[in-house]
Amino acid sequence: MEGPLSRVKSLKKSLRQSFRRIRKSRVxxxxxxxxxxxxxxxxxxxxxxxxxxxxxxLEMTPVxxxxxxxxxxxxxxxxxxxxxxxxxxxxxxAHHGPTMWAGTNSGSVFAYALEVPPWEKFSEHAVExxxxxxxxxxxxxxxxxxxxxxxxxxxxxxxxxxxxxxAKAPDMQGSHSVLIASEEQFKVFTLPKVSAKTxxxxxxxxxxxxxxxxxxxxxxxxxxxYMENCLVCxxxxxxxxxxxxxxxxxxxxxxxxxKEDISGIASCVFTKYGQGFYLISPSEFERFSLSARNIxxxxxxxxxxxxxxxxxxxSVTGSPKSKQANGTHMMQNSDVHHLLAxxxxxxxxxxxxxxDSPSNSIETVPDSTGDITVEEVRxxxxxxxxxxxxxxxxxxxxxxxxxxK
Numbered sequence: 001m002e003g004p005l006s007r008v009k010s011l012k013k014s015l016r017q018s019f020r021r022i023r024k025s026r027v028x029x030x031x032x033x034x035x036x037x038x039x040x041x042x043x044x045x046x047x048x049x050x051x052x053x054x055x056x057x058l059e060m061t062p063v064x065x066x067x068x069x070x071x072x073x074x075x076x077x078x079x080x081x082x083x084x085x086x087x088x089x090x091x092x093x094a095h096h097g098p099t100m101w102a103g104t105n106s107g108s109v110f111a112y113a114l115e116v117p118p119w120e121k122f123s124e125h126a127v128e129x130x131x132x133x134x135x136x137x138x139x140x141x142x143x144x145x146x147x148x149x150x151x152x153x154x155x156x157x158x159x160x161x162x163x164x165x166x167a168k169a170p171d172m173q174g175s176h177s178v179l180i181a182s183e184e185q186f187k188v189f190t191l192p193k194v195s196a197k198t199x200x201x202x203x204x205x206x207x208x209x210x211x212x213x214x215x216x217x218x219x220x221x222x223x224x225x226y227m228e229n230c231l232v233c234x235x236x237x238x239x240x241x242x243x244x245x246x247x248x249x250x251x252x253x254x255x256x257x258x259k260e261d262i263s264g265i266a267s268c269v270f271t272k273y274g275q276g277f278y279l280i281s282p283s284e285f286e287r288f289s290l291s292a293r294n295i296x297x298x299x300x301x302x303x304x305x306x307x308x309x310x311x312x313x314x315s316v317t318g319s320p321k322s323k324q325a326n327g328t329h330m331m332q333n334s335d336v337h338h339l340l341a342x343x344x345x346x347x348x349x350x351x352x353x354x355x356d357s358p359s360n361s362i363e364t365v366p367d368s369t370g371d372i373t374v375e376e377v378r379x380x381x382x383x384x385x386x387x388x389x390x391x392x393x394x395x396x397x398x399x400x401x402x403x404x405k
Contacts (some may be wrong), residue, residue, distance in 0.1 A: 018189040077106035086148040086156050088176045089192045090132045096172060100129060103143025109135040109180055133194055145213035148191070149177045153246040154229050155215045179231070181213045186231065188246050200248040205401060208235035213272035215245070221292040232290065234268050240276075242290065256288060 084101040090113050091097075098114040111133040115127040139142070148156050151174020157167035176191040184203040189196055203209060212234040220226040230251060231243040238257035243250055257264045257278060264286075268278035274291035289296045 077104065077108075079105040081105055081142050082145055084146040084148070086392055087159070088148045088156070088178075089191060093175065093192055096176075099132070101146045101148075101178070103146055103180070105142045107137035107140040107143060107182060109137075109143060109146065111135075111178075133192075135180065135189065135194060137182055137187070138178070139182070139184055141184040143180060144210050145179075145181040147179045147181075148190075149179060149246055151175060153177075155245075163251075180208060181231075182284075183209045186233075186243070186248055188248065196372075198246070198248050200243065202233070202235070202241070203403055206235070208237045208239070210234075211236050211265055212268050212270065215272070216270060216290070217272055218273040218274050218291050219293045232270055232274070233277075234265065234270075236265065240290065251292050254290070293380070338400070 009063070063142055080102050082103045084103075085098065086101070087096055087098055088303050089096045090099050090111055098116060100112045100114055102110045102112075104110075110131060112129040113132045115128040115130065130217050150156055151171035154170070156170050161167035162169050177197060178191055180187050180189065185199055185201045187196060187199040210233050216232045218228050218230055229245045231245055231248070233241050233243075234256070235241065236259070237260045238255065238261065240254045240256045241250065242252045256276075257268065259265075261280075262279060264278045267285075268276060270276045273294050275287065275289045275294055275296070277285050277287055280286045287296050
């Protein structure tokens with residue numbers, strides 16, 4: 001019996017040793033995890049940033065962001081960042097209806113099915129919202145924008161534009177999808193079964209965060225029949241990225257706004273045809289375009305009528321005592337005083353030189369041609385002779401010396 005007993009004892013001893021090794025490895029592994037846990041690394045990074053900032057906390061630019069862990073117990077996690085209304089498939093693939101989508105600050109998206117009563121009973125029954133879907137993004141970044149895509153991958157147009165034949169009706173036969181844009185990534189889910197279809201991690205690839213998102217329609221500069229719908233986003237670095245829809249493939253990147261211009265980045269807005277605006281001062285804005293067809297060159301014409309033309313036409317038709325010499329309107333002193341009383345200071349701006357002044361002589365340049373009579377020529381010559389006499393008398397009165405004519 002010594003042989004079998006010795007074998008049993010050796011087996012028990014080997015089992016004890018193996019269990020002891022497993023316990024030691026687990027304990028040592030836990031110690032290593034605690035020493036190099038993400039929270040400790042975050043604390044070290046934040047401490048280094050605090051030491052670099054110094055006693056006075058400096059204003060951080062958009063590029064310099066502290067690495068802070070996102071917790072589900074944050075008091076601002078329930079803040080709604082964006083709202084979106086669409087007519088899509090939410091409950092099943094056979095029936096579609098009005099829906100409301102809400103994106104929160106903690107990366108949560110709530111989809112509600114709206115039960116709208118008919119128009120006859122609208123005053124009796126209120127609109128009810130029933131929670132249909134709930135999506136939670138794993139990275140918990142704030143949701144910036146939400147958009148529903150039809151069966152062809154195009155964004156749903158506005159119902160009013162469809163009713164007025166200003167836009168094509170959406171494809172309600174194929175399966176819809178929803179695009180959720182957060183500050184760190186873009187993700188497309190299928191509807192009504194919420195499953196991830198494709199995504200693009202912008203922060204992981206480019207090291208920036210999303211500030212503005214829009215779906216733009218780009219029409220070809222050669223043919224109006226060809227167009228593409230793309231996703232346009234502005235980052236905290238001031239650059240603009242364009243992605244294809246719904247594949248989310250990067251197309252082009254532009255440097256648009258300086259990364260130090262925080263107010264310009266915060267005020268930027270996009271149009272549905274690839275243009276944008278942002279403030280460069282409290283009272284000025286800058287316009288830019290990403291489309292090759294819709295350029296920012298001002299192709300416009302402003303028609304206006306000068307006040308001087310209106311004044312001259314009124315003086316010709318309104319005063320029968322006005323005289324013409326080779327088309328030049330010469331008015332008497334009584335007419336001038338009468339117009340000054342009626343028109344005010346505008347007459348002084350339009351006719352600053354008095355008719356009896358020395359600067360007004362026979363060499364007046366005519367500005368138009370007209371029919372004249374012999375009596376008008378005589379009156380004009382007599383008035384010019386009187387003007388020369390006045391000039392001569394004025395010069396002799398001012399300077400008693402030699403007068404040179």
